[in-house]
Amino acid sequence: MNKILIISSVWVEPNSSAAGSRMLQLIRFFQSEKYDLEYASIASESEYSIDLSSLGILQHAVQINDSAFDELLLQINPDIVLFDRFMVEEQFGWRVSNVLPNAIKILDTEDLHCLRQARHEAVKKNSKILNYNSDVAKREIAAIFRCDLSLMVSNYEMNLLQTIFQVPKSILFYLPIWIENFTPEKPDFHSKQDFVFIGNFYHEPNWDSVLVLKNEIWLKLKDLLPYAKLNIYGAYPTQKVHQLHNPKERFFIHGRAESAEEVICSARVLLAPIRFGAGIKGKLLECMQYGTPSVTTTIGAEAMRDDLPWNGFIANEYSDFIIKAVELYSNQEVWEQAVENGYEIIKQKFMFLIYKSNFLNVLNELQTNLELHRNANFIGQMLQFHSMRSTEFMSRWIEEKNK
Structure with missing residues (x-):
């Protein structure tokens, strides 16, 4: 039986974010393929994290800059180590390479953080120029090179990595958030009412989208559809989020949704005026799954449809966004x-x-020809060489300092 260790900065919260759902999907996939799986996190468990032990998974609380992790690695002795986001690879990747040099290292990127940051900065500066030379980009791309394989949810980001950053395709694998079983049903237009937005408020693009809805979209849209409401749901709302609640304007802040499926299914249209971000949007995929159309932006729909007609409308200008929202809400056909x-x-x-057999083939190829695979990635070896010195010695210095 193959053994896999997942290392994350958070515990799994599938009802809080698309990232949490994605991780649970990966866990269930590896279990279905008879992998022996253990999970380690530097975070404290929350009331919303699932009990992985109920799935037969050993859980470990670990710390950064702590050589006790090396002992844990030797104890678990995994064949594969999966890092949840590049920051985790920075902290623990060198230790894995040092203690278990033959363990396959996989990075689940979730989305390209450097792309999201570049777009965020461009929005703040009201600029169309994206800066890919940020410190975050240098760190994130280095982590991708150091790993044997990086899982990408967006084919747009796959292309970006290859064209802008010259990352070889051989160390990338396109594996979006997926749906295993799907039986489409014809929903009733008249049984669905109101607009909805849903998204974790820890995620800055979601907070920005709600502000756009409040200040730019709903001010006019509410007058064009005087009986419709806009319901805002999302995990971890702060006080500044709750302050937007305004029943007189039919703008409702509800906080965490007990069931994302329920709130999306009951709405007639989801609104997602996403101005920056990366990856693919779990909320928009759920809309398709639950028979609720959406109005979003080019960035919102990015990498989710290829050349297929959208599940609603794509509009980047606020005036057009409002017009399309009215049409989608009012026109049954x-x-x-x-x-x-x-x-x-x-x-x-x-x-x-669509992806399962190819994913299994890639994993088998890595296990069979790992040395050959690594020899073809000189930049990754070079970055690994320097990281094993700079990051390792800094970490060991911090550990000694903290004693």
């Missing part, structure tokens, strides 16, 4: 076609069977 578009996108892009 347009709405029903949007639902069908979403179903087709799922069938062609997000069914797990």
